[in-house]
Amino acid sequence: MPDLWIDNAPRAAASGATFTTPNPATGEVLAELARGDRADVDLAVASARRAFPPWARTDPNERQRILWKCGEAILANLEALARLETLDTGKPITNARTIDVPRTADTFFYFAGWATKLTGETIPVRGPFLTYTVREPLGVIAAIIPWNFPLLLAARKIAPALAAGNTVVLKPPEEASLSCLELARILAEAGLPPGCLNVVTGHGEEAGAALVAHPDVAKISFTGGTDTGRLIMRNAAATLKRVSLELGGKSPNIVFQDADVKSAAKNAIGAAFYNQGELCTAGTRLLVQRSIHDEVLDIVVSGARAMVPGDPLDPATTMGPLVSEVHHRRVLGYIAQGDAEGARREVGGRHAGSNGCDQGWFVAPTVYSGVTPEMTIAREEIFGPVLSVIPFDDVEDAARIANASEFGLAAGIWTRDITRAHSLAARLQAGTVWINTYNRFDAASPYGGMKQSGFGRENGRAVLDEVTQVKTVWVATS
Ligand code: NAD
Numbered sequence: 001m002p003d004l005w006i007d008n009a010p011r012a013a014a015s016g017a018t019f020t021t022p023n024p025a026t027g028e029v030l031a032e033l034a035r036g037d038r039a040d041v042d043l044a045v046a047s048a049r050r051a052f053p054p055w056a057r058t059d060p061n062e063r064q065r066i067l068w069k070c071g072e073a074i075l076a077n078l079e080a081l082a083r084l085e086t087l088d089t090g091k092p093i094t095n096a097r098t099i100d101v102p103r104t105a106d107t108f109f110y111f112a113g114w115a116t117k118l119t120g121e122t123i124p125v126r127g128p129f130l131t132y133t134v135r136e137p138l139g140v141i142a143a144i145i146p147w148n149f150p151l152l153l154a155a156r157k158i159a160p161a162l163a164a165g166n167t168v169v170l171k172p173p174e175e176a177s178l179s180c181l182e183l184a185r186i187l188a189e190a191g192l193p194p195g196c197l198n199v200v201t202g203h204g205e206e207a208g209a210a211l212v213a214h215p216d217v218a219k220i221s222f223t224g225g226t227d228t229g230r231l232i233m234r235n236a237a238a239t240l241k242r243v244s245l246e247l248g249g250k251s252p253n254i255v256f257q258d259a260d261v262k263s264a265a266k267n268a269i270g271a272a273f274y275n276q277g278e279l280c281t282a283g284t285r286l287l288v289q290r291s292i293h294d295e296v297l298d299i300v301v302s303g304a305r306a307m308v309p310g311d312p313l314d315p316a317t318t319m320g321p322l323v324s325e326v327h328h329r330r331v332l333g334y335i336a337q338g339d340a341e342g343a344r345r346e347v348g349g350r351h352a353g354s355n356g357c358d359q360g361w362f363v364a365p366t367v368y369s370g371v372t373p374e375m376t377i378a379r380e381e382i383f384g385p386v387l388s389v390i391p392f393d394d395v396e397d398a399a400r401i402a403n404a405s406e407f408g409l410a411a412g413i414w415t416r417d418i419t420r421a422h423s424l425a426a427r428l429q430a431g432t433v434w435i436n437t438y439n440r441f442d443a444a445s446p447y448g449g450m451k452q453s454g455f456g457r458e459n460g461r462a463v464l465d466e467v468t469q470v471k472t473v474w475v476a477t478s
Pocket residue numbers: 144145146147148171172173174202203204205207208209212223224225226228229231232246247248249279280381383409449453
């Protein structure tokens with residue numbers, strides 16, 4: 001049974017309690033996990049507090065070297081990590097091998113470099129003073145993540161925090177904790193000192209809430225649902241913790257008639273259905289200029305039909321099951337609502353599974369036409385393979401519909417008119433805008449939300465402001 005990971009060693013929950021994590025492709029129990037609670041969080045935070053001063057004082061060149069070795073160790077364990085990620089989340093093994101694990105390693109390689117490049121400024125103040133700033137780490141950072149990309153989302157929080165000299169306690173998602181535990185073991189083997197990364201598995205309301213309440217945690221770096229984000233922000237106020245929140249989305253993907261229509265339509269399929277649509281930036285509102293609406297719809301519907309969900313361990317599979325029974329029910333509920341509100345379901349709905357995966361939680365790629373911006377499926381985040389196709393007339397109309405959402409995570413624009421592309425990009429309320437492409441990410445490129453999609457940035461230089469604090473020093477020079 002996988003235990004908690006504290007001080008670079010496995011450890012059972014203090015209470016002895018456990019919970020199970022299922023295989024979403026079969027419904028069978030995959031593993032029993034330690035159900036950490038406040039007592040375990042206390043131990044994990046105390047360990048991270050002990051590790052903090054020596055880690056913060058470690059020569060930045062040494063931190064850089066260790067983080068680079070972490071990246072190499074992740075690549076050396078690529079196959080085992082990919083397999084765990086697929087078994088636990090249901091994502092296709094080919095994606096885990098080519099995206100999740102290599103990008104997790106990339107994140108460590110990228111932030112290794114930052115350990116030696118965190119500089120302050122000299123400030124030209126009035127009077128005879130040398131005034132300068134230094135960037136100091138915050139202390140213990142709690143990372144709380146969801147189940148759709150456990151490894152990659154953990155890395156986005158762990159690597160920059162460690163590069164800047166912080167230590168981390170990670171609370172993985174209850175649906176998919178196995179790869180995070182394996183990651184912690186691999187990083188320890190690569191040379192990360194004890195206490196720099198502790199992992200407490202368990203439930204959000206127990207282990208997660210205890211981290212948010214803990215007085216010795218300096219910051220909560222959270223990725224997950226918008227409602228959970230609100231609750232965490234409220235609870236963090238009691239100890240005046242910093243929070244950064246990467247939350248939900250309902251991203252518009254806008255196709256103009258002057259675009260390379262075939263390429264845009266084909267791309268829209270992946271934009272909506274990659275990772276079973278369990279992707280916060282999924283382009284779930286496909287806004288199509290009226291004159292090309294039918295052409296785009298045809299391509300998207302046949303693309304969805306060709307994408308048959310199947311055994312995620314089969315390298316030919318392009319779509320796996322949804323992560324859990326509860327989530328499966330929720331997504332099917334949205335499909336029932338789409339039908340009831342009068343949208344036209346062109347393709348998709350429940351999928352029975354096959355090849356030994358008949359008990360898995362599958363939903364076929366689902367495309368709705370005749371969707372109006374007011375319908376539930378056009379407004380709420382479904383977090384499954386459900387795409388709404390919405391026609392628009394001109395750029396004003398497109399901007400209005402795109403921005404008429406409480407979310408502001410990402411957006412796509414497809415056009416050959418560069419003036420329109422850039423002027424619309426400036427108007428869209430989204431943390432990331434892709435032009436003639438979609439779902440591009442890089443450890444070097446800042447990423448985060450606007451509006452109810454949260455605040456704070458991950459990746460790139462931007463995240464370093466989130467994991468450090470500025471100290472100003474005044475020196476009298478006369
Ligand atoms: P969730 O909010 O239910 O859970 C996320 C994490 O928060 C889990 O580890 C959970 O245990 C923990 N948690 C739950 N209640 C808590 C509490 N009271 N205190 C502390 N921690 C608590 O989200 P989910 O269903 O696992 O994930 C899906 C959501 O994540 C979607 O809304 C999706 O858009 C979002 N997401 C956002 C991004 C992004 O970068 N913006 C990326 C991936 C997923």
